[in-house]
Amino acid sequence: MKNIIIGTAGHVDHGKTTLIKALSGIDTDRLIEEKRRGITIELGFAHIPNNAGYNIGVVDVPGHEKFIKHMLAGTGGIDFVLFVVAADEGIMPQTKEHFEILSALGIDDGIIALTKTDMVEDDWLEMLIEDIREYFKGSFLEDKPLIPVSAANGDGIEELRNEIVAKCDRENKRREEKELFRLPVDRVFTMQGFGTVVTGTLMDGSVSLGQEVLINPKGTKAKIMGIQTYGKETETAFAGQRTAINLSGVSKENIDRGDVISYPGAVIVTNMLDVKLGIFSSADRTVLNNSRVHLYTGSDEVLCKVILLDRDSLSSGEEAYAQLRLEEPAAVRRGDRFIIRFYSPIITVGGGRIIDAFPQKHKRNRPEVLELMERLESSSVGDVVYAKSAQPSFVRQDSLAEEMGLLKSEMEAIAQIEIKSGRIIRLSDGSLMSDSKALMLRDKTVQIIEVYHKENPLSDGVPRQELLSRMRTNWHIKDEKLIQALLAYMLEAGIVKDHGKSISLSGFKIEYSEEQLELKGKIAEMYKAAGIELIKNEEIFSLTGDAKTGRAIQEDLCEEGVIVKLSPSYYIESGAWRMAVDAAMSFDSGFTLAEYRDKLQTSRKYAEELLSAMDRQGITRFNGETREAIGRCREN
DSSP: OOEEEEEEEOOTTSSHHHHHHHHHSOOOOOSHHHHHHTSOOSOEEEEOOOSSSOEEEEEEOOOSGGGHHHHHHHHTTOSEEEEEEETTTOSOHHHHHHHHHHHHTTOOOEEEEEEOGGGSOHHHHHHHHHHHHHHTTTSTTTTOOEEEOOTTTOTTHHHHHHHHHHHHSSOOOOOOOGGGOEEEOSEEEEETTTEEEEEEEOOBSEEETTOEEEEETTTEEEEEEEEEETTEEOSEEETTSEEEEEEESOOGGGOOTTOEEEOTTSSEEEEEEEEEEEEOTTOOOOEETTEEEEEEETTEEEEEEEEESSOSEEOTTOEEEEEEEEEEEEEEOTTOEEEEEESSSOOEEEEEEEEESSOOOOOSSOHHHHHHHHHHHHSOHHHHHHHHHTSSSOEEHHHHHHHHTOOHHHHHHHHHHHHHHTSEEEOTTSEEEEHHHHHHHHHHHHHHHHHHHHHOTTSSSEEHHHHHHHHHHHHTOOOHHHHHHHHHHHHHTTSEEEOSSEEEETTOOOOOOHHHHHHHHHHHHHHHHHTTSOEEHHHHHHHHSSHHHHHHHHHHHHHTTSEEEEETTEEEEHHHHHHHHHHHHTOSSOBOHHHHHHHHTOOHHHHHHHHHHHHHTTSEEEOSSOEEEOSOOOOO
16 A cells, blocks of 8 residues: 655735635544634544545645745655645745745655635635646746635535645656655654554554664653554554654653653754755845754754855855854755744744764865865766775764665675775775775875884884774774774785784885894894793893893894793793793693793793793693693694
């Protein structure tokens, strides 16, 4: 069954609510104040019965200028508009404002209902129809059905109902995959015996009983205990349906209009948006850089500042790229539409589309920023993924799927195409990195290591932790998984070589002078001659003349397998180490330090040093009194 949501629009007192009642039998004015004043204040909801098999939901919006923000909360999820103009008044101020809002929100279809025709003469009606056609010329309502109706005597109501049903036979642009479920909340209340209930237009995906969901942007968890669509209980609700959801695990006080109920990963929570912003042609206000405005997206309203990226002001009829810096987080997706209103006076001035839902902070008047905006606005999805992966900050594949409103499987397919083409590299933590960014990373890392090699010619490489620290600083990275993933990428690419505690360039070799080579040979012979009688580092350093050179030769001999490092203070010749391990392994049961000392015929001090090294390597285990052999000698 196809699910369609239509929304009303038009000036106050032009008969929107009365018309919906004539079509559906439902009075959408439910508040006492609405009854008393005779105008719609809050959003109203109805559904239109039909024999065509459609679920046709109706969102009836207020027409009064004081309640525009309520109107905005109800229009975000509609498929097409029932635009109402009263025959006795014609085009009025809120007619124009509602029309510009709908255009900015990307609504592309509708029906014009000319109401109260029983109150005017035929000549007036014909002239008004011409005026209305002229007003909507060149817009999405040009040449759309225009039906004169009277709710008072029923004229045209059946024709309008038939047009609505015919209009429902349209391509379904909504997606029903569960993973994409999101419902912007436009009402929240409690029901005795049920608890917290929210309502909204289910914009994307589907939701079922028993599912766990998130309340964004707060991130609060809740469980679906009941679902109603059009007044009927159901186990599953689908995109395009007016839906009421009974939630457990959360109180009414913890949910607000504008919150988005979703599955994890269906939306991105953000404090900043890159947008294409347009000012209405009828607007008599200019938006200045750094202006404070009200932002409306979905059913949400937040305050934000407008940062114009290539100019100081934006006037009526103009468009520009901007960054909106929100005072509170919002849950959105790339491609969502929005409206802005002045902070004071609260006047609707424009709207646009989100082109990046999770951007980095931009500086103004930068050609590279404007080039990025153009690419994000007009490129293919693959090019957008590439552009995001080329930015200085790192983005994970799953996060990018969330902000773009894609299934994880869709994002994986796009990533695979880009990876195979060589344009994108995927790191082990799931982050995506463009080829240009990878080249910059490689060049900078090589530069860091080259400088170290030059300053420390006898060292086999930069100490691992020092290199990671430099990388963190250079790329402003706090995520430890990401920094390890970057190093892993360079190791896999053969750019650098891992020496355990140090990292060198892959082709680097320590080059000794003849004198140093002679020293290296002497030191190797010293360790061989000493056997299990350990040599103090001071003896080595006195021979080399300084600790730095001595350490470098020791580490190089370790790399070659000539000696083994027991601790920072002691090294041992490899053959002697194997003999020491074999001695420990030869005991049939637990043994004491004295027993091991006697077997090796060495000092207690050296025996203790050897066994402590074996404990650290998992060869032996010490219980406080005796040791037992539990492992084998590790290759060093």
